[in-house]
Amino acid sequence: MEIKEEYITENKTECKRAILAVRDTLDVVGGKWKLVLLTILMRGKRRFRELSREAGISPRILSKELQELEMNGLISRTVCDTKPITVEYDVTPYSETLHEVLDALNRWGVQHRHKIINTP
Amino acid sequence: MEIKEEYITENKTECKRAILAVRDTLDVVGGKWKLVLLTILMRGKRRFRELSREAGISPRILSKELQELEMNGLISRTVCDTKPITVEYDVTPYSETLHEVLDALNRWGVQHRHKIINTP
DNA sequence: GTAATCTGTTACAAAAAGGATACCGATTAC
DNA sequence: GTAATCGGTATCCTTTTTGTAACAGATTAC
Numbered sequence: 001m002e003i004k005e006e007y008i009t010e011n012k013t014e015c016k017r018a019i020l021a022v023r024d025t026l027d028v029v030g031g032k033w034k035l036v037l038l039t040i041l042m043r044g045k046r047r048f049r050e051l052s053r054e055a056g057i058s059p060r061i062l063s064k065e066l067q068e069l070e071m072n073g074l075i076s077r078t079v080c081d082t083k084p085i086t087v088e089y090d091v092t093p094y095s096e097t098l099h100e101v102l103d104a105l106n107r108w109g110v111q112h113r114h115k116i117i118n119t120p
Numbered sequence: 121m122e123i124k125e126e127y128i129t130e131n132k133t134e135c136k137r138a139i140l141a142v143r144d145t146l147d148v149v150g151g152k153w154k155l156v157l158l159t160i161l162m163r164g165k166r167r168f169r170e171l172s173r174e175a176g177i178s179p180r181i182l183s184k185e186l187q188e189l190e191m192n193g194l195i196s197r198t199v200c201d202t203k204p205i206t207v208e209y210d211v212t213p214y215s216e217t218l219h220e221v222l223d224a225l226n227r228w229g230v231q232h233r234h235k236i237i238n239t240p
Numbered sequence: 241g242t243a244a245t246c247t248g249t250t251a252c253a254a255a256a257a258g259g260a261t262a263c264c265g266a267t268t269a270c
Numbered sequence: 271g272t273a274a275t276c277g278g279t280a281t282c283c284t285t286t287t288t289g290t291a292a293c294a295g296a297t298t299a300c
Contacts, residue, residue, distance in 0.1 A: 015163045019175070021229030022159045022222070028232060032146070032287080039142050043135045048247050055139070058289060063248060084246040084297050094235075101228050102142070104221040109141030111217060112148060152258075168277050178259055183278060204267050204276040 028072050029098065033057060033065045038095060039102055041075060045090035074098070148192050149218065153177060153185045158215060159222055161195060165210035194218070 029035050036055055040046060046054065052062050066089060069075045074095040078088045149155050156175055160166060166174065172182050186209060189195045194215040198208045 024229035101224040104224045105145045109144035
């Protein structure tokens with residue numbers, strides 16, 4: 001039971017640092033939709049209606065989520081000069097930094113579903 | 121512009137699979153607190169009040185979150201025969217599978233904060 | 241002319257999530 | 271005897287999030 005005080009302190013600040021970082025991430029991509037939208041866009045650019053259908057999200061919410069993602073530099077919005085006008089959303093170079101996060105979430109979800117199904 | 125139909129279809133089902141997986145994960149560890157709580161517990165077991173203080177979470181919410189995490193096998197709850205009784209919460213072997221997710225979130229948060237600070 | 245497409249916005253309602261505070265019974269420290 | 275500790279619940283309330291439906295203005299297809 002001999003634990004040096006400095007170790008404890010060190011551990012506590014490291015813990016605080018980790019909490020802060022996780023919170024920061026959640027502030028940007030937390031909530032019900034952002035990570036799902038990024039998951040879709042990672043697999044190719046989409047138009048507004050396409051995203052709405054594919055994610056099953058109402059236009060009002062979708063609009064808000066996309067704006068927030070764009071403000072954080074995680075997606076790009078391009079108005080195409082078609083008739084009628086279409087708007088393309090796509091990932092950005094910066095959102096590539098989220099690959100690790102998205103992949104981890106994806107893998108865990110797959111793994112968890114398997115586990116649930118195989119443990120009655 | 122020659123894209124084989126089968127590729128598109130393949131891409132779509134892969135995308136659906138990914139959406140499902142990410143949603144599954146979010147159903148289990150989504151929300152404001154669960155990932156933060158796991159971040160803390162990954163760094164050592166805590167008691168109820170400790171968690172409450174460290175995360176800055178009110179007892180009502182904390183109690184609910186802990187129950188949900190326990191139901192999903194992600195944390196353990198141990199009543200200790202002390203006076204007064206204390207309860208220890210800890211990670212489980214299964215929650216180790218979330219290491220990848222938590223690490224990715226942690227790293228991204230650190231990276232993002234740096235980016236924000238260095239881009240005025 | 242009618243219906244359907246596109247990207248959003250607006251107004252309103254509902255639900256979910258989260259927070260504040262007091263309190264329980266048992267115990268310890270002063 | 272007073273205050274503080276422990277884990278947790280109960281009550282009430284506020285905030286956030288989400289959904290629904292209608293609509294805009296412009297164009298195309300029939």
